[in-house]
Amino acid sequence: MDEMPEVKTITVVEAAKRLPKGPEWLRAGLRQGRFPFGTAVQSKTGRWNYIIFEKKFCDYVKENN
Secondary structure (H helix, E strand, O other): OOOOOOEEEEHHHHHHHHHOOOHHHHHHHHHHHOOOEEEEOOOOOOOEEEEEEEHHHHHHHHHOO
């Protein structure tokens, strides 16, 4: 079986600084599915987890600057 390539991610705080926007603004957008570079997943306990894909984020930032 082929190994999957490593997918690099960045934190919400790092991405928010690079936009520049607040982390809560970014978290809300991820929960609402408004960004093409990441997603938010809610666990069974109600806690939110955020995934931001570095390459997709970098592409998004370049397109919108």
